[in-house]
Structures are given as structure tokens and as C-alpha cells.
Amino acid sequence: MNFSVLTHKIGSQVRSMRLNRGYKQAELARLAGVTRQKLIEIEQGSPSVSMSAYARVFAALGSEVKLVPASLPTLDEVDDLFNE
Template sequence: MDPALLSQRIGNQVRSMRLSRGHTQAQLAQLAGTTRQKLIEIEHGSLSVAMNAYARVFAALGSEVKLVPVSMPTLEEVGDLFNE
């Protein structure tokens, strides 16, 4: 699987979890001990964000990483790769 697509999927899940918990980006960043800019990068699927930042955000959301077999990307996900 393409790393950019994987990173984008993780970012989308982080954003979805943040919104479902009613947090703003600033609130979640504060809970995670990181900057709002770093959280924005995570939510946008930036490949340059360190794993430590992801781990802090996951912990602040009360979540963990679970590896699952790769699924085919949706048409929207494929289209988003060309819009960047």
C-alpha cells in the first residue's frame, strides 16, 4: 500500500475521532502535549510527522493502533492523492 494513502487514512481517522469526542484541534493538541500545527499535519496525512507525535495524539484520544490487512482504497481516497 502507498505510504501516502496509509498516512491519509490515519489522519482521517484521527480527525473523525477528534470530532466525535467534541474536541477542537487546539484542545486535542493541548491534551496530547503537541502543537495545533502538528495535529493539522497528522490530520492531513503528512509523511514527515514523527511517530512520537502520533503516539501522543492516539493516547490523548484514548485509542491504540491495530494492524489489519490492507483494503482497497476508495475512489475518493485515490482521487485525493491526485489533488495534493
């Protein structure tokens, strides 16, 4: 799996968790001890963000990382690529 795909997936999950917890970007950034711009980069899947910044955001969200084997995309996921 391409690292760009992974960073985008992680960013999307961070954004979803933030929204589910009712945090605005500035609030989560403050809790995590990162800048709002850094949080935006994380949510957008920027590959230049340090693991330390990711770890701070994960901790502020009360979450952890679990590595699982990559799987092939489902037909729905592939179909979504053509609808964008």
C-alpha cells in the same frame, strides 16, 4: 499500499475521532502535548510527522493502533476518487 495513502487514512481517522469527542484542534493538541500545527499535519496525512507525535495524539484520544492486512478499495471508494 502506498505510505501516503496510509498517512491520509490515519489522519482522517484522527480527525473523525477528534470531532466525535467534541474536541477542537487546540484542545486535543494541548491534551496530547503537541502543537496545533503538528495536529493539523497529522490530520492532513503529512508523512513527515514523527511516530512519537502520532502516539501522543492516539493516547490523548484514548485509542490504539491495530495493524490489519490491506484490502483492495471497494467500488464505492474508487467511484469517490472520480467525484473529487
